[in-house]
Structures are given as C-alpha cells and as structure tokens.
Amino acid sequence: MLTLWRKAGYFDPLRATPAAWVFAIARNLRIDGIRRERRAQVHALLDRVEPEAPEQPDNLVDIDERQRRVAEALQHLPPEQAEVVRMSFIEGKAHGEISKCLELPLGTVKSRLRLAMVRLRQALADLAEEETP
Amino acid sequence: MMPTRHPSDLLLAEFAAGALDEASTLVVAAHLALCAQCRRAVADFECIGGVLLDEAGAGGFSVAKRSQAITAISADLPQQPLPRRDLSIAESVEAMIDVYGRGPWRWIGPGVYRCGINLEDKGVRAFMLRGAAGTELPDHSHSGSELTLVLKGEFSHELGRFGVGDMEEADGGISHAPRIGNEECICLVAMAGTIRLRGLLGRLIQPFVRL
Numbered sequence: 001m002l003t004l005w006r007k008a009g010y011f012d013p014l015r016a017t018p019a020a021w022v023f024a025i026a027r028n029l030r031i032d033g034i035r036r037e038r039r040a041q042v043h044a045l046l047d048r049v050e051p052e053a054p055e056q057p058d059n060l061v062d063i064d065e066r067q068r069r070v071a072e073a074l075q076h077l078p079p080e081q082a083e084v085v086r087m088s089f090i091e092g093k094a095h096g097e098i099s100k101c102l103e104l105p106l107g108t109v110k111s112r113l114r115l116a117m118v119r120l121r122q123a124l125a126d127l128a129e130e131e132t133p
Numbered sequence: 134m135m136p137t138r139h140p141s142d143l144l145l146a147e148f149a150a151g152a153l154d155e156a157s158t159l160v161v162a163a164h165l166a167l168c169a170q171c172r173r174a175v176a177d178f179e180c181i182g183g184v185l186l187d188e189a190g191a192g193g194f195s196v197a198k199r200s201q202a203i204t205a206i207s208a209d210l211p212q213q214p215l216p217r218r219d220l221s222i223a224e225s226v227e228a229m230i231d232v233y234g235r236g237p238w239r240w241i242g243p244g245v246y247r248c249g250i251n252l253e254d255k256g257v258r259a260f261m262l263r264g265a266a267g268t269e270l271p272d273h274s275h276s277g278s279e280l281t282l283v284l285k286g287e288f289s290h291e292l293g294r295f296g297v298g299d300m301e302e303a304d305g306g307i308s309h310a311p312r313i314g315n316e317e318c319i320c321l322v323a324m325a326g327t328i329r330l331r332g333l334l335g336r337l338i339q340p341f342v343r344l
Contacts, residue, residue, distance in 0.1 A: 019180070019183030019186065020176065020179040020182065022183060024179050026186060027150070027151040038253070042158055043162065045162070045220070046162055046172075048220045049220055050219070051218070070181055074181070085181070088147065088152055089150045117146045117178070118142070121177055
C-alpha cells in the first residue's frame with residue numbers, strides 16, 4: 001500500500017501547500033484503510049491530469065500566507081462550525097454520519113459546513129484573484 | 134472549453150475531505166479533471182485539511198497513519214519534485230472509470246443505453262447513460278440525490294442547458310424531463326435512491342425501467 005502512495009503522492013509546489021499535500025496523502029491512506037475501497041485511486045489519478053493551461057507559479061510565494069490565513073480563519077469559526085469541519089476533514093465522516101453523531105438534522109450540518117467553507121474560502125479569495133492571469 | 138455548471142462548494146469540500154461515497158467521488162473527480170476552477174477550490178479545501186491536520190496532530194489521524202504518510206513523503210521529496218502529468222483529460226476520466234470496471238451497454242428505453250460501473254459500495258450507484266440525438270427522456274423525479282456529469286454532447290431541461298464538463302447536482306424530489314441535444318450525449322451519473330416516472334405513460338412503463 002505504501003509503495004502505491006510513494007508513486008501516487010507527487011508533490012507539486014504550484015498546486016498545494018506542504019500541509020495540504022500531507023493531508024491529501026493521509027486522507028488517501030485513511031480511505032484505503034477503511035475497506036477494500038478504491039476511492040483513493042480515483043483521488044490519486046487527478047494528480048496526473050495534464051492541465052489545459054500551465055498553472056500560475058504565483059502560488060509558490062503565497063504558501064505560507066495561505067497556510068496562515070486558513071489557520072486564522074479556522075480559529076475564528078464559531079465552535080459549532082469548527083466542530084463539523086473537523087469531523088468532516090479529520091474523521092472523514094460523511095454529512096449524514098455527522099448528523100447522526102451530533103443528533104442534528106442533516107440540513108443543519110450542511111448549513112454549518114456551508115457557512116464555514118464560505119468563510120474559509122473568503123480568507124483565501126484575494127490571493128486567488130492575484131493568481132488568475 | 135470551460136464547464137459553466139459546477140458542483141457546490143459543499144460537495145467539493147466533502148470530496149476534498151475524502152468523505153464522499155464511491156459513486157459521487159467518481160463523478161466529482163471526473164468533473165475536476167475537466168475543470169481548473171473547481172480543482173483550485175479543492176486545493177483550497179485541502180489546504181484547510183492541512184491546517185486542521187497540523188493542529189490535530191496525533192489526536193486526529195492515528196499515529197501510525199500519520200507517520201506512514203510522513204515517511205512516504207520524506208522518502209519521495211528528493212526524487213519526485215514534480216508530479217508526472219501524463220494523462221490527458223479524456224484518458225484520466227477513462228482511467229477513473231477503469232479503476233472499478235464497467236458492465237456492457239444495455240438498452241433501457243428508446244434511444245437510451247446504460248452501462249453500470251462496478252462499485253464495491255452499493256449504497257449509491259454509478260453508471261453511464263448514452264442517449265441518441267434528440268431523445269426526450271420521460272419526466273421523472275428522484276427519491277435520492279443525483280449527480281450528472283456530461284462527458285459528450287449536451288442535454289437541457291427546465292433548469293437550463295448542460296454541455297461537456299457541466300455537472301448537475303439534483304437533490305431528491307427534483308423533477309425534470311431532459312432532452313438530448315443535436316448529437317449523441319454520454320453522461321456519468323451517481324444516483325442514490327430510485328427514479329419515479331411521472332405522467333400516465335411514465336406510470337405504465339415504470340415497471341420496465343430499471344436504472
């Protein structure tokens with residue numbers, strides 16, 4: 001299994017922060033570990049797609065900045081939003097499972113996650129604009 | 134050509150988290166192969182995952198998984214500075230479907246063929262649907278959610294036109310009667326629950342339609 005990810009887990013500094021890359025590999029390992037599932041292979045194939053246009057290298061200088069902004073935005077999330085974000089990203093729970101665990105309606109889980117994602121992406125939004133050619 | 138209809142941020146975040154079922158993972162990944170804009174969104178969400186992972190430390194992923202990942206990464210860094218981008222978009226979508234393998238194309242109605250994808254998780258089904266030019270599919274509703282990605286051609290219904298790379302994210306309960314455009318259309322579909330045909334004709338043929 002590990003050899004598979006040695007091959008699949010290329011690091012592309014134009015695309016990902018090192019932490020995001022570690023996360024992606026750890027996520028794929030976790031999916032691999034759950035069942036004899038092949039979802040992780042589908043995720044890994046995406047890293048091999050040739051982009052239509054070369055990606056912008058501006059990303060590179062912003063890595064620390066991206067990391068810092070996301071960390072800051074996460075700290076400022078209301079606790080109930082931070083909780084569902086952690087359950088989704090770290091525990092890998094589907095929205096339905098989160099709703100069962102927390103005994104909350106699915107709609108509530110989804111709206112908390114949606115609000116959190118809007119905030120987190122806003123924190124990165126002006127960086128993304130600078131990157132667009 | 135850039136797709137104009139995209140998955141919601143919520144769906145992309147669930148994909149990035151690795152929390153989507155097999156069928157939806159496949160359809161979202163195929164859209165990502167076709168859509169630079171959504172790949173960027175997923176990269177942002179993975180960045181969120183990265184920060185959370187840093188914070189969670191050993192309390193998040195198991196210590197073994199974490200150290201495995203780090204060993205794999207540090208072993209690779211010197212040799213693999215850049216990814217090998219060796220797949221065209223078409224090849225990558227093909228390869229994603231081939232991860233699971235697929236059945237034969239089967240006739241399911243006038244001008245419409247279906248090809249099942251052999252997932253291990255049977256909860257949400259994935260299949261390809263091929264419709265001949267000009268075909269009108271019967272008005273139907275869904276008991277569960279449905280993701281539809283256009284791989285070839287186009288279709289349209291009450292909610293608009295969907296061309297190559299476009300994805301329709303339909304919640305359970307939505308009813309539509311898609312019409313195929315002027316060339317053959319092939320879609321990749323993830324479907325939870327079942328479809329219900331509407332109208333008299335629909336009710337008459339319902340027992341014969343198996344999607």
